[in-house]
Amino acid sequence: MNIKFKNARILKTDIKNHSFEIVSGELWVKGNEIYYIGDGNDVGNLPGENEVLVWEREYDCKNNLLMPGFKNAHTHTAMTLLRSFADDLPLQSWLYDSVFPREGQLVEEDIYWLDILGIMEYLTSGITSNFDMYFFPPMNAKASVDCGFRTVQTSGLNNFGGSCETLEENYNVVNDMGELSSFIMGFHAEYTTSMELMEGIAKLCEKYKSPMFMHNSETELEVKECIERWGKTPTQLTDSLGMYKYGGGGYHCVWMDDKDFEIFRERGLYAVTNPGSNTKLASGIAPITRYLKEGIHLALGTDGPASNNCLDMFREMFLMTGLAKLREMDAATVPAEEVLFAATAGGAHAMNLRDCDSLEVGKKADIILIDLMQPNMQPENNIVKNIVYSGSKQNVKMTMVNGRILYEDQNYFIGFDPKEIYAKANTIIGRMK
């Protein structure tokens, strides 16, 4: 829609230096793009300067902050099903006794409703796109498209389901579902996937010139067993198969050796960190300080709601720097600006959403409004640090995806009644008990 945001503070991203600047003024959205940023007077050099824009809405931001939406760069959205279903259990019993048996009972339609529940939660946290891995990718894409939400998917292919043929079909179908839906090659993880499948996936990466993502070095045991099987870490194994010729990266990336860092650095791969999940499942603390030092790209994600248990980028941002501070015993490591960069532009780049990474003219209008007139944002000593260290979902006043407001003042504009969605989710898990 055509909407004029007035009286705003606007967070501008310096992509090269991972830094931010805040300017005051107006931001105009035309259709699904940012059309103008400025003081509202100097509008002479707009792309269509002779055009008369009809404003469907003028939005008074009341000096609050417009910023790029958060990119949740690793999640399994439909696992909303199992939120708080089996907490405080050892990892193996959580996975094998609680998660897998219920996931086996999911039918395709379930995914639709469970995804919408997750999308609602994303909107409350100012998340404008997610990088998802789960069953039934076309249904997953349909949920996002129906809501107006932006989802990039990868495959969860492994020995227990799917084939390279299905992966290829999903790749093509999901990439053909419109601008809100895309797909990047990938698979679940080395420890669940045969060499035959991995070789097939490598061929598909080559055929489609696609980046590649998987769960990588989440636990110490995973790496140890991979080395026992193949004499190589998961990073080195997948690299030796040629899977990163067109980039990509890994989810978690907690237990990395020197050679793994080298591969990530040289291939320009993305380490997608998931501190909430790594904490709750006791997997370990990712070496964020070293990634930054070596100039390795970082992105941030919540992981699925069964292992976190919420889909909240504010929690993840605090944990990304906080856990690094504990790991290094250094209160100065991983400054807030690097965290905010990873949570916005870093994630967008990992997800191949180059036109959703920042607030600039011509970029897609994936924008959130942060309420600074709340006690946790005052005084205004440093707004970026306030967002990272004391921000909360409570500060998200508005979430816009692709030029459409999907969430505003705790109301959803996604075409579904929240109560209906909650009822569906409870019915699905109720069926399984």
Add this chain to the structure above:
Amino acid sequence: MNIKFKNARILKTDIKNHSFEIVSGELWVKGNEIYYIGDGNDVGNLPGENEVLVWEREYDCKNNLLMPGFKNAHTHTAMTLLRSFADDLPLQSWLYDSVFPREGQLVEEDIYWLDILGIMEYLTSGITSNFDMYFFPPMNAKASVDCGFRTVQTSGLNNFGGSCETLEENYNVVNDMGELSSFIMGFHAEYTTSMELMEGIAKLCEKYKSPMFMHNSETELEVKECIERWGKTPTQLTDSLGMYKYGGGGYHCVWMDDKDFEIFRERGLYAVTNPGSNTKLASGIAPITRYLKEGIHLALGTDGPASNNCLDMFREMFLMTGLAKLREMDAATVPAEEVLFAATAGGAHAMNLRDCDSLEVGKKADIILIDLMQPNMQPENNIVKNIVYSGSKQNVKMTMVNGRILYEDQNYFIGFDPKEIYAKANTIIGRMK
């Protein structure tokens, strides 16, 4: 006020077993106390059964959850001043170059406004009382009393300010300021306080039969230097001075030895854990698993907003269990129920608020309403685990202290305009730059 909460789910606490039960029905508040909990029909055995209660309000809870308010068991509220003022710095430079020089410029009136800013933030997080340590305790108490908020204070006495005479005066003045205000003996920390002062404080504990609290074993260096000075840990030193004859405890309690655990267990002391601050300042991870195993009392606090940077018990709850899981590399340790107990009843007991610990007839009406009709609380697989692992300030619909609703649907009922409070805070820090 007299208020009838209808159509509620009500969280009942089993104090002995640290467990919870949820019942459906009504909760009636008469004046500042809980008067009735039940289905609304069986009211025959009320304390004043012949009395006709006039309801000033009937509150439809719409099947959402009434629970005891959170107790923020360690904080320095007025440090809202320095939120995000000097982040991502080494601890020493944070403290000596940024914090101390500004604190030195604070005048008594500043405390009032900065406290109210913090109280507003407490209300958004469902916090109904705080255990505060800061300058000018009577002014601190006045801010709480004026807002209708409940504050327990202890002293921040150390070598750089105050005396045992002032401490005694504050103890008496603050304890005499009405039922919302109380004071427990204490001082800043061993590393800032002379033996002469500590001996004086011990005498005051004896004179007033008061429990005693201080910052205790927050950093490894603090403990090492205390042992160098006195041949004893901070716990052993203060115990040898007779400071715990009437109970008490310590804030942080991260670096404890076997004998320290023994003292805490035998004296019935409270370990008040502050995981957010310990994370951001890279102080370490407290041994929560061991405290639980040894049956040592636990409470939970945010610490001050300059070192956290927010006053949010939801973040603290996740960190309390999450960091313990990482420390022990055990996803099953420190279950959610123990966390919620520490954040509510545990804190109340540490603060000597025995009548604010749970929702029972005759207890003080310090109650919050948690909105379960939000995506992060669905499906309802386990409501207690939902609160601890995925709850957020966004779920706090209402905060009542001592029978008065102080916060509801993001509006404050404390007698101040939020904008005025924000302006005051910005003016105070602006004066110092």
